[in-house]
Amino acid sequence: MFSLQSNTTDIKTIDLKNPEVLLATLQELRQSIYQQGEEIFQRWEPLIKRRSFRKSAQNLAYYLALQSHDLRPLQAALIPWGLSSLGRIEARVLPNLDAAIATLAAICQTESYPLPPRPSIQSFLEGHRLLRRHTQDVLGKPWNNRWVRIMVTLPKSAASSYEYVRSLLQQGTNCVRINCAHDTPELWEAMIHHVHRAEGETGQPCKIMMDLAGPKPRIEQTINFCESDRLFPGDYLFLRRDLLGAESANNSSFGDTGYPQLTCTIPEVLDSLKIGANVWIDNGRIGACVESLSGEGVLVKVTHASHKGSKLLPDKGINFPDTLLNLCPLTEKDKQDLDFIVSHADIVGYSFVQNTSDIDLLEQELQTRQIKRSNPLAIIAKIETPQAIQNLPELIVHAAGKYPFGVMIARGDLAVEIGYQRLAEMQEEILWLCEAAHVPVIWATQVLEKLVKQGIPSRAEMTDTAMSEKAECVMLNKGRYQGEAVRILDDILKRIQEHQLKKMPQLRALYSWKYYDRS
Template structure:
């Protein structure tokens, strides 16, 4: 096998040294532009690291990684939380392998500096989810069902089983129900001695089917059939339309930018359509795919327009009213349909109106559920984390619908990378242990998904009849996985199968 020559190692050193200078130049330039807006001192280091990480990810590092591995050096594949420190450590070792003069060598980063980003991430997670003796602990969030307002034993069982944060979805129930939920949660905290933080989700501008008219004999549509989306009222459809069904949507502003060829996704992907014609009264939609037996169109089913810009403010009148209840009662606010930094500014301004300077203490959780929010994630992070404790929820359901299921895993990785680079905690959400929650029996695939969720700082479970069992199972899964892996890094504890195997040869 061919060995690596001294000339190749020197060439690799020069390449890495040039890369380092490029990362410093671009990263420092980005940081200089955002530094003036940073109010939270703890975010300054994180913002700088994020800038360096974005700069290094502008390069295709794969050829370098392949050359570093045979030398026993880091492949730069786990540098999110410590981009420059990791790069410096590699160059410091490579310089010594090359026997560079002492005056040219880069010093190794101190151990404290090397792991500073990891400590910041743990600190930021603790601000939102509460303190844990084990800094690598993965928190568990549970969506409160309506019965949590009246069934105290259920709430107590959830807290005792390992629920670290209770999620109250303001799209459902009302303030009286929320008050009762909160009363039960706080009572359970006192009785169990376990702290449970409160997360309240703003409903946001949900786009749903508002009305359904069935001129024909069925409300079911099949692949290749056409139906009509009326612009305003149900009566606003062409008189010569002979199709089976007419629907309206709750937010007619979608027509401001809707174009022929745009996809329309209904009920989280169960019905996929495309716009074939737009008229003054609305739009014709042709079914591209659905179940073999067709799909029944009903009120309140979700509508998504993945490629259509929506001129809709992320804060509705209901959200503004709910904010007045959330602020004194919640530890964190869930913010739906965040697209860019302007949406974050809008919420921060509303918080400041109500809280003044104390607004900076309120934690904000941005739900990343569109392609725009993924593309704009760095600017969303900078705007939010510069002023507030901040976290990100990967809303995998809507994200899969908006971006396509085939891209979900890729986008999820990108979100995890960028958030770790900014030391921003992540919530892993949507359909976690869904079969277990609903039926009491998990699928094999969702157990693996739950194990992978250990890479996030929090995992969210949705409501269901077996939710307590699911919390117990999830707590066991993530605690076991934490012995094996933290983020992307394997934790190489003693592998008992290795011990047992070697004993056979003693």
């Protein structure tokens, strides 16, 4: 009935209205998942050094086996019998199946099948216990009656204002993020000093995460722009390979045309571009398509920009979603920053992770530095590309098998790389896979963005924030109203956790509506 060689399960022709047929189908499904899951786990087992992650890796293997089948008809057939539709199975694959099988067997009043034992309450809930344990290992203990943690990106001013840092903790911040792409080690050390001082005064623990900058292509120089410095759809833009000044650029073949030009911090990425490839700048605010190639660089035509024109500023990121960039995820600057991170931070944020060799590379660098620490540094893998999503199960096992580990859904770069229309879908898949592996997820990018920067939230971002309760941590970016955003986010998360646990509705009594006799 079930084929391990295919990615789908053909159960549409089975009479699932018959409870005995439904029971046999569940039994065969369970056996297939167990066999295939064990094959996956045995391949992973040599990589797992942390004993606390063994059961989690095994559950992830079973979940991958489960997701090789299309179970929608089976789910629909289970619901009329008052059984689990398997829609909350991520953290407990086999216990959930075993519980459904045992209950269905009781309904059928049959003992003709070799039934798995009904799981104990402890084993049924073990996945949730492991997720909470692994979350605490990475992000610290929950605080202030709130399960989902709040992470805040520290601005430069946090180095000079202790009061600002203390107020963030008082409002509900559980973890701070320092972006190593900005500022200096001296400023980072001042920020960290203020965090530790605030921990002592407020009594609230606060983890410190430091993000490695990684090989992010960015604008380095802009040349030949008109007075408005704005681009419109239909404009042309020249991406140069070399870092020439404005005078040299004006003497080049493309400089004579008067096209606006820019140089890239990683010029070798231009060698991989092909005609027709898409280029996105500044988190997708400007879109372009490659028109022609030359020895000096790449000519692109602007396809997307604001109707009022979009400014092109130095240090803004550049994405090449159609082009596979074989860049080492650890730059020389990252390695220098790691020396500081292992001595000062609790968590390292790993940018542009795409395959398991990237995890191995970071591990090699950490092994030479971990002697400075009494406890292992936790790793957060930032998922920003289609390749990272495709390789996510293997990335999880390689990292969580050795270190406290979590995943950040870096929605800024990810949306540009996979397309905005696929972001919500891929976000859900990342959440499901991580819950199956019992590893925490950080929901990041543009959370309460308008509130953080302007002081007034939009309706849409309030809804997005409520949905973030599915993750274990929510990250806020820098902005003038950051403290107010922490306070409001704390309130939203506390309210939503009364109604929602991951994706399971909590049937708390509704106080917004009261039954009354209309007669």
